[in-house]
Amino acid sequence: DAMVIQNPRYQVTQFGKPVTLSCSQTLNHNVMYWYQQKSSQAPKLLFHYYDKDFNNEADTPDNFQSRRPNTSFCFLDIRSPGLGDAAMYLCATSRVFGTGSTDTQYFGPGTRLTVL
Amino acid sequence: SQQGEEDPQALSIQEGENATMNCSYKTSINNLQWYRQNSGRGLVHLILIRSNEREKHSGRLRVTLDTSKKSSSLLITASRAADTASYFCATDPENTDKLIFGTGTRLQVFP
Numbered sequence: 051d052a053m054v055i056q057n058p059r060y061q062v063t064q065f066g067k068p069v070t071l072s073c074s075q076t077l078n079h080n081v082m083y084w085y086q087q088k089s090s091q092a093p094k095l096l097f098h099y100y101d102k103d104f105n106n107e108a109d110t111p112d113n114f115q116s117r118r119p120n121t122s123f124c125f126l127d128i129r130s131p132g133l134g135d136a137a138m139y140l141c142a143t144s145r146v147f148g149t150g151s152t153d154t155q156y157f158g159p160g161t162r163l164t165v166l
Numbered sequence: 167s168q169q170g171e172e173d174p175q176a177l178s179i180q181e182g183e184n185a186t187m188n189c190s191y192k193t194s195i196n197n198l199q200w201y202r203q204n205s206g207r208g209l210v211h212l213i214l215i216r217s218n219e220r221e222k223h224s225g226r227l228r229v230t231l232d233t234s235k236k237s238s239s240l241l242i243t244a245s246r247a248a249d250t251a252s253y254f255c256a257t258d259p260e261n262t263d264k265l266i267f268g269t270g271t272r273l274q275v276f277p
């Protein structure tokens with residue numbers, strides 16, 4: 051089945067130690083998104099790629115970076131994780147039409163990040 | 167800025183009852199979508215309603231959209247314990263290529 055895969059499902063890192071989360075998709079969607087979700091809160095969009103174009107949300111800390119080497123893969127890099135970065139990180143993909151209308155988003159299972 | 171607000175924040179009902187969740191948003195949209203999230207899992211798309219549609223059905227789900235009031239509702243009929251989850255509305259604002267999620271409603275259905 052076509053799907054969105056996130057690895058690892060659980061990641062433990064130390065305060066200040068860089069960490070990379072990965073996402074891959076078999077849907078061939080042109081847009082990939084990274085969300086941060088803390089307990090009992092809505093997913094918060096960090097950034098997204100429209101094809102190769104990177105779109106950062108205004109309130110995303112510089113500590114968060116992303117790479118999309120090809121259509122299928124997208125990475126979230128946290129350069130110096132702080133305790134406040136402990137959260138679930140969700141990757142999603144979607145088709146975006148030429149009019150700018152967003153279709154259904156397909157989510158991966160998420161990576162739960164713990165910062166010690 | 168947060169686009170969607172949902173109410174209630176939490177809802178507890180018995181199996182067989184209907185559950186209604188409401189979503190309000192702020193700007194013009196292309197479409198509005200509803201998602202479900204089981205605890206600790208990713209989100210699953212339930213239904214998409216376009217700005218020129220007023221009502222849509224999918225199985226036990228019924229979604230309405232009132233663009234003049236900038237609001238939507240999700241009705242789950244004949245609820246089951248397996249419907250226990252958080253439900254989020256998400257709007258697709260015009261001239262963007264992203265979704266903005268609402269605050270969510272936590273639904274608990276007791277057997």
